[in-house]
Amino acid sequence: MDFEKAFDNFLHRSEYDRAESELFSIVRAAFLAGWKSAGGDPPSAQNILKLVKDNKE
Numbered sequence: 169m170d171f172e173k174a175f176d177n178f179l180h181r182s183e184y185d186r187a188e189s190e191l192f193s194i195v196r197a198a199f200l201a202g203w204k205s206a207g208g209d210p211p212s213a214q215n216i217l218k219l220v221k222d223n224k225e
Contacts, residue, residue, distance in 0.1 A: 204210060
């Protein structure tokens with residue numbers, strides 16, 4: 169198996185997705201800490217998901 173195929177297989181594993189998500193969380197937390205220490209206001213809470221009722225019935 170060549171490098172590119174092996175790397176592609178690695179990137180498409182659920183373990184990679186979890187690791188990437190955790191890394192994103194760490195980077196965001198570090199950025200937020202720097203933002204706050206520089207005097208910036210923390211971000212306001214935002215809705216992540218909106219439920220919509222289907223009225224077709």
